[in-house]
Amino acid sequence: xxxxxxxxxxxxxxxxxxxxxxxxxxxxxxxxxxxxxxxxxxxxxxxxxxxxxxxxxxxxxxxxxxxxxxxxxxxxxxxxxxxxxxxxxxxxxxxxxxxxxxxxxxxxxxxxxxxxxxxxxxxxxxxxxxxxxxxxxxxxxxxxxxxxxxxxxxxxxxxxxxxxxxxxx
Numbered sequence: 709x710x711x712x713x714x715x716x717x718x719x720x721x722x723x724x725x726x727x728x729x730x731x732x733x734x735x736x737x738x739x740x741x742x743x744x745x746x747x748x749x750x751x752x753x754x755x756x757x758x759x760x761x762x763x764x765x766x767x768x769x770x771x772x773x774x775x776x777x778x779x780x781x782x783x784x785x786x787x788x789x790x791x792x793x794x795x796x797x798x799x800x801x802x803x804x805x806x807x808x809x810x811x812x813x814x815x816x817x818x819x820x821x822x823x824x825x826x827x828x829x830x831x832x833x834x835x836x837x838x839x840x841x842x843x844x845x846x847x848x849x850x851x852x853x854x855x856x857x858x859x860x861x862x863x864x865x866x867x868x869x870x871x872x873x874x875x876x877x
Contacts, residue, residue: 710866717859720852721777724770731767735760758834762842769849777856797867804861811854818847 738756746752775781791799821827822843830839 710862713859713862717777717856720855721774724774724777724852727770728767728774731763731770735763735767738763755834758832766842766845766849769846770852773849773852773856776853776860797864801861801864804857804864808854808857808861811850811857815847815850815854818850822847 738753738760742753742756742760772781788796788799822840827843828838828840831837832839
């Protein structure tokens with residue numbers, strides 16, 4: 709069962725990496741075109757700044773989700789160095805559980821927020837697109853982070869069963 713969860717986690721991470729690549733490439737193209745059009749043709753793209761900010765925010769949230777998967781988030785682990793096995797695994801499980809619960813609360817709150825009528829009716833003044841499309845990327849990123857954290861929690865809890873028992877007394 710864990711192998712299926714882990715494989716789904718890898719698929720989600722690859723999708724996030726692909727989205728990050730596309731967003732950064734689009735950001736580069738849009739801003740480069742904006743510079744060329746503004747300074748050489750005196751005809752800037754009126755929507756470039758807004759779309760660039762949205763792409764940058766989306767890339768940031770998706771990037772945090774991907775970094776959570778990769779285990780590359782910055783953390784202070786001075787306290788963790790004081791613990792040895794199997795206590796370290798127990799502490800990590802508690803930390804993963806607290807992180808998962810926090811992310812699930814963020815998922816719930818952000819989902820309720822994005823479904824509010826005034827948020828759904830918010831229109832971008834520049835592009836005339838509903839803003840909830842952009843907000844949905846942030847909500848989806850929270851769900852991605854929660855999924856990655858859930859798989860980490862299951863993996864840590866699974867290590868309890870695979871650890872050999874200590875010496876018998």
